[in-house]
Amino acid sequence: MAKVKVKKKSTLIDMTAMSDVTVLLLTFFMLTSTFVQKEPVQVSTPSSVSEIKIPEINVLQVLIEPSGKIFISLDKQEDRVNVLNAMSSMYGVSFTPEQINKFRLANSFGVPIKQMPGFLDLKSDIQDKTLKNYGIPCDSTNNEFKEWVRAARKNNPDLKIAIKADQSTPYDKIKNVMSSLQDIKENRYNLLTSLKSLPAEEENN
Amino acid sequence: MAEVEVKDSGKGGKKGQQKKMKIHVDFTPMVDMNMLLITFFMFCTTLSKPQTMEISMPTNDKVTEEEQNKVKESEAITILLGDNDRVFYYLGQPKYEDYTSLVESSYGADGLRALLLERNKTVVNKVKDLKERKKRKEIDEVTFDSLVTEAKKTKGSPVVMIKAKLADENGKNGASYRNLIDALDEMIICDIGRYAIVDITEGDLFLIENYEKKGALSDQIDTALKN
16 A cells, blocks of 8 residues: 655744844834832823923832822932932931942832831832832921922032822812922923923914 | 746756756745834833923912912903812902802813913913914024913913812812812813912802802801801
């Protein structure tokens, strides 16, 4: 009996082209994107038609979550350390070098200054979990927020202040922050929004 | 593609004949690794930078208060941001005895925007014209910006006060941050050059209350005045 001959076919697929494509994609992502900053709370910013982009460096971002808790993030590590030192001498709270080092690496902070040393002693994963329960005090009796911003401005005059607040935040909380900024003569600042397209009639023009 | 031809001058085969060898490089692991990296970058990075709105607030100095009072009555529009995404406005001076002087509006295109575009017609038309000229490349970006700033200073263009209602004792019934941004957005869309965020007054709250009760509180003013 004649055997049916099955022709052996090579199943090798040439992956070179595929590799080319993936490398290209990878390069694109590496060059165009920026890393997501770790934030203590997720906020959804309101949308606006404004198209101005926020600068990348020298930004002091004030994060306001819906219940009015305030967090601050500074983008430069040396700024963070200098500001912490200024605050520690002002409020008479001393920090150990390890605590300062931990503060340098933390992206955003928002703990009353009296509780700061204890908070910095915690492990970083516990810090991440509990940070959202704190918030910088910003009321008429104890306005630490004002002092933080003042110290940051003194340390770096090029700083731009950006307010990032959740869209459902009551106006009272925003007003509180705005009037605190007004008190220390910070009259120009940015409000972070997400992009909304212009109304149709405007676009046609 | 991924094969390299190597000339082999080995002794196999006939003498003098070159043997062709094909070396295949398998790129599959390379692709696997790249895919992993791409996934990592897609999840851990953002492509879009957040948008921002630049505002400058008045200083706490007394000078600005005097300047505020200088605003002509015919130019002034006061926008009151109420609770539950409601918005009201009145033109010129508040008329406490007449509850119809306060008008309820909306954040939509036919609300505040219609009013402001109508009131700010000259400036809007000027800016439109400038945009057209920029499109035709008659003027460059820098002159466009300076001309727009100039156009916004036109006399007779409205001056808008934005007043947001604060929450009551229970922390409810106040305006939200989104309301404020929406109102500021209308200023940008309608090319309003002069606007300010001002604290709400007792009188403004009274106006809203009176509007809701359809003028029932107007009698109180009369009796209060008579006494």
